[in-house]
Amino acid sequence: MTDIAAAPESLLAAPDQASQREITREITELHAAYRTREGAGETLHATMHDFPPYRSSILRHPTKNPKLVDPETIELFSPAFGQRDVAKIESDLTLQHAGEPLGERITVRGRLLDSWGRPLANQLVEIWQANSAGRYIHQRDQHPAPLDPNFTGAGRTVTDDAGEYLFTTIKPGPYPWKNHVNAWRPAHIHFSVFGTSFTQRLVTQMYFPGDPLFALDPIYQSIHRQTDRDNLVSAYDHDLTVPEFSMGYRFDIVVDGPDATWTEGEEEH
Amino acid sequence: MGAPRKTHAPSAGQTVGPFFAFGLAYPKMHEVVFPHSAGAIVLGGTVFDGAGAPIPDAIVEIWGADADGSVARARGARRRDDHSFTGFGRAMTDDEGHYEFWTREPGPSGSGAAPFFAAVVFARGLPDKLHTRIYLPSDAAVLDADPLLASLDADERATLVATRTPDGGLHHDIRLQGEKETVFLAF
Ligand SMILES: [Fe+2]
Numbered sequence: 001m002t003d004i005a006a007a008p009e010s011l012l013a014a015p016d017q018a019s020q021r022e023i024t025r026e027i028t029e030l031h032a033a034y035r036t037r038e039g040a041g042e043t044l045h046a047t048m049h050d051f052p053p054y055r056s057s058i059l060r061h062p063t064k065n066p067k068l069v070d071p072e073t074i075e076l077f078s079p080a081f082g083q084r085d086v087a088k089i090e091s092d093l094t095l096q097h098a099g100e101p102l103g104e105r106i107t108v109r110g111r112l113l114d115s116w117g118r119p120l121a122n123q124l125v126e127i128w129q130a131n132s133a134g135r136y137i138h139q140r141d142q143h144p145a146p147l148d149p150n151f152t153g154a155g156r157t158v159t160d161d162a163g164e165y166l167f168t169t170i171k172p173g174p175y176p177w178k179n180h181v182n183a184w185r186p187a188h189i190h191f192s193v194f195g196t197s198f199t200q201r202l203v204t205q206m207y208f209p210g211d212p213l214f215a216l217d218p219i220y221q222s223i224h225r226q227t228d229r230d231n232l233v234s235a236y237d238h239d240l241t242v243p244e245f246s247m248g249y250r251f252d253i254v255v256d257g258p259d260a261t262w263t264e265g266e267e268e269h
Numbered sequence: 270m271g272a273p274r275k276t277h278a279p280s281a282g283q284t285v286g287p288f289f290a291f292g293l294a295y296p297k298m299h300e301v302v303f304p305h306s307a308g309a310i311v312l313g314g315t316v317f318d319g320a321g322a323p324i325p326d327a328i329v330e331i332w333g334a335d336a337d338g339s340v341a342r343a344r345g346a347r348r349r350d351d352h353s354f355t356g357f358g359r360a361m362t363d364d365e366g367h368y369e370f371w372t373r374e375p376g377p378s379g380s381g382a383a384p385f386f387a388a389v390v391f392a393r394g395l396p397d398k399l400h401t402r403i404y405l406p407s408d409a410a411v412l413d414a415d416p417l418l419a420s421l422d423a424d425e426r427a428t429l430v431a432t433r434t435p436d437g438g439l440h441h442d443i444r445l446q447g448e449k450e451t452v453f454l455a456f
Binding site: 005006007008011012045046047048049051054056057058059060061062063064066067068069070071072073074075077078079080081082083084085086113114115116117122124126127128129136137138140141152153154190192198199201202203204205219220222223227228229231232253254255256257258259260261262 | 271272273275276277278279280281282283284285286287288289290291292293318319320322323324325326330332333334340341342343344345346347348355356357364365366375378379382385387389391392393394395396397398399400416417420421445446450451452453454455456
């Protein structure tokens with residue numbers, strides 16, 4: 001047991017500092033092993049909790065299988081957020097300061113759906129991201145890229161009656177991290193959503209089409225199936241592109257409902 | 270009636286990463302009820318990794334029924350008005366891995382059911398969320414009757430039941446890995 005905690009920033013660098021070649025080899029071997037296991041009839045969680053190429057997961061993943069339980073009443077409800085929880089301006093990350101942030105202005109629009117494709121209205125959507133240079137406002141981000149005095153990088157909104165959300169922001173830059181030598185995260189926006197049942201709680205990341213860093217990134221590759229990884233990549237949508245203003249990306253999010261979250265003829269619960 | 274076949278693949282979860290605080294923090298997020306109001310208690314503990322080291326960049330969220338077992342349904346649960354019970358709280362661990370909520374103790378959601386807080390954990394280094402429960406330290410008969418607790422051995426069960434602090438609060442550590450690894454749930 002440790003009495004005095006290590007300084008959090010000291011934990012950010014993996015001690016072994018493997019090469020990218022080594023990390024990529026580990027990813028490839030693990031994915032092949034998962035395919036074999038699934039081929040033999042095992043069902044693996046979409047995101048592997050035990051995924052050593054993501055070095056800081058080594059001491060932070062459970063080693064036992066989760067217990068399969070029937071959700072109790074409270075777990076079949078979720079916090080009752082609503083339109084009055086956020087101001088309209090909070091969905092526009094380019095309007096939070098006196099000046100305009102630098103970078104490529106984008107609009108991100110999508111729907112929040114459940115496993116049966118039903119749109120989820122009145123749902124809180126929270127996002128956060130790096131600026132266009134790949135720098136987070138967080139004090140422990142040591143990446144020597146410029147901060148943008150006109151960009152914080154956090155926004156939130158509530159889905160409308162069609163389950164739709166819309167953000168205006170700046171395309172985030174890729175950024176280095178200390179998982180291994182020359183480790184870079186593909187550009188991404190962090191998303192947090194709830195669903196109608198607490199069992200559906202989801203934190204994920206939205207990516208941009210065609211990023212050359214996908215195959216190299218152990219966080220993205222902790223999702224072992226290609227189809228699941230593809231679902232986290234937004235689609236460029238020219239109809240969402242606003243003339244003379246912003247590039248448009250579409251990103252739908254599906255929360256995972258166990259069957260117990262299905263309720264017939266009820267609009268929301 | 271059973272649910273029909275699912276038609277949409279769920280979006281996979283991803284780690285909350287290291288730099289979530291500025292995106293997810295909001296005023297009084299850990300105050301499910303107003304501190305020191307009637308029935309308010311502190312629920313707190315430490316989140317540990319597999320080496321027994323505290324995790325300074327984790328998030329714990331709780332979601333629970335009110336003292337009478339009712340579930341808060343009034344919209345606007347993110348704005349703290351200092352008197353409404355919203356049932357939901359979010360806490361980020363500090364540099365010592367400690368999290369803390371002000372909340373009320375949930376009542377049973379069904380007859381004879383053991384009351385608990387539903388909880389979810391996120392952290393840097395944790396590739397996806399983890400669900401768990403924080404049960405109140407009720408008497409043994411109530412805990413024995415709970416279907417989940419009844420299915421666990423004594424050591425596992427101990428990881429899900431909070432302990433009473435001398436001042437009437439609740440203490441509950443969460444261990445992501447290791448000998449006393451918390452029991453996590455799939456639905
Ligand atoms: Fe990030």
